[in-house]
Amino acid sequence: MTEERKIPWGAVAIGAVAVLSCAGMLAAGVAMMRPAKNVTPEDKLASRIQGIRGMPVTAPDCAPLLHGEQPVVVLVMGQSNAANHAQPAREPAPPMPVLHDGGCGLSSAPLPGGTGTGGSLWPSVNQALNGRWQGHPIVWSVIAVDSSTIDEWAMPQSPLRQYWQMQVDRIKGTHWPVVAVLWQQGEADARDRTAMADYRDGLAALRAGVVARGIDAPWWVARSTHCPPHDGGQVREAVRQLLVIPDSGFVEGPDTDQIPAAERDGCHFTAQGVNDAAALWVARLKPVASGAAGVPGVAASGVAAGK
Template sequence: MAIIFGGAGLALNNFSSPDAYYIYPAQDVITGAEPVLDLTGRVEVSRGVIDERTAVLVVIGQSLSVNEVPTPYVPIHGSAIDQLNIYDGKLYRAKDPLLGINVSGGTVTSQRGTWMLRMADKLVADGHFDRVIIVPMAVGNTRVEQWADSASPPYLFNKINVVGLRLRDAGLPCTAIMWGQGESDTIANTSQASYAASLKRVIAEFNHAIPNCPILVAQESYYYGNTSAAVLAAQASVVNNTTVFAGENVDLISSSGRYDNTHLNEAGADQRATLAVAALEVALGI
C-alpha cells in the first residue's frame, strides 16, 4: 500500500474560535495526568520541507504511551526527529520527556522516557524516512470510553479535533495514527462489545478530523500479568486492512520488559519500538 500523502481538508477545521483549541485539564479528573509543558531547554524548529520522506505519527493511548520509561532516550538520529506540541502548536526537536503528555509514576519535572523516540530512531536508521515528527496525545490511566465520550470530563474525545487543528495549522499531513490502550479496560473488565463500540467512535472522529490517515490499533491489554481476551478481541475486530490496520502486539512484551510487570522498562520500550516499526511497514507498505 502506498502512503496517502497530502493535504486533505480536515472536516472539523472550519473553527476559528480559540475555544476549538481548548484542552480540558485531564489532571482535574485523573491523578497524575498533568502534561509536560515546560519549554526550558527545548529547541523550536521550523516546518521545513515536508515530503514523502517525512513521517508524521500521531500517538494516542494511555500510560505506556506517555513519559513512563525510567530513563530518557537520546536518539542516534536526533537531528531528524521532531515533535508537535499539541498545546502550543509549535514544532520542537524531540526530547524525552516529550511535551504535551504526562509523566507516569512521577511529576512533570521527572526525567523519564518513551518508546516513541526509539521507534522514530529505528524508522530513520532503517531508511524508511529522513525525518519523523511525533505528535503525542496520550493520557495515562484512561479507559477507551473516556476517549469516546464528548460529554463528560476530561473530554478526551475533543482532543482529537484539537490535534487535527494543530496539524492543519502547522501544515503537516498525517502518515499514521497509532492507538495503544487497553490496560485500564482490563482492570475494568470491559466487555468486547463495549470496548469495540467506543473504539469505533474514536476511529470515526479521527476519520472526521484527520481524513485519509491510516489508523493502527495495537493489541494491548497486559496489566500486572493479566490480559483481557475481550479487549484483545475488540481491538482486532476493528481492523479492516484498508483504513484500520493491526498495530504492534504489546502483550508480547513479557514481565522482563516491564519494570513493575505493567509499564515498560528500557528493554521493553525498545521491543515495542521494533514491533511498531514492523507494524508500520505492513500498514504503510514501506
C-alpha cells in the same frame, strides 16, 4: 506613693496560646462538619490531563532539521505506554521533531504531549526509521494520558475528548499531512473489565471522531492490555474484530503484550522493554515507511494516505 503593679506576661502569653489553640480546634471542627467536595471521575481525568508535558521553552525549533522538505506527521494516541511512563533508556535516542500545541520543537524523552517523566518508545522508533516516512521527514505528535479508558477518549463530553480535539485541530492548522495514527492503549480497559463490544464500538467511534476533524490516516493498533492481575482478553478480541472488517481504517500493529514480565515494571516497560516494544513497532511500520507495498489497508503513498 502607689506601688507599680507588675503584669505577669508569661501568664498572658500562655493564655493567648490557649485561646488561639481553641480557635484553631473550633475552625477545624467546623471544617470537618462541612460536607466534603465530591471528586468526580471527570475531576480526576482533568487532573491527569493537566499532567501532560508541554514543549520545553529551551527546545530548538524543528525547521533546521527539516531542511525545507515537506514533513509528514505520525500521531501517537493512547495511555501510559504511549506516553512517558517507561524506565529511561540506557542509551537515549537523539532528539526528534515533536509537534505540540501547534508548535514544532526537537525533544527527547519525556516527550511533549504525554504524561509522565520517564522513558518513551517513540524516539527509538524514530531513530530506527531514520526519521523518514516514504522520503519525507517525520514530525511526531503525542496525545497520551496515563490510565485513560476508551470511554474517556470517545465520550462526547469527556475532558480528554475535548483535549484531543483541540490538539488535532492544531495539527491540521500546520497543513502537514498525517500519515499514520499509532494507538497504544488497553490496560485501563482490561482493569475495568470493559466488554468486548463496548471497546470495539468505542474505538471505532473514536477513529470516526478523528476522521470527522479531517485526519483520515490508517490506525495502527497495538495489542496493549498487559497489566497484572487483570485479563485483557476482551480488549484483544475487540481489536481482532476491528482488524478483520474490510476498509475499517484499522491496521494490525504490534502485540506488545508479548513483552515478558521480566521487562516490565508492573504495567510499564523497563529500559529493555522499551527497546523490545520499539522493535515490534518498527517491524510493523518500516515496510510502509520505506515505501514497500503489500501492507493491507495502507495506501502506497503515505502522503496521499494522510489528509
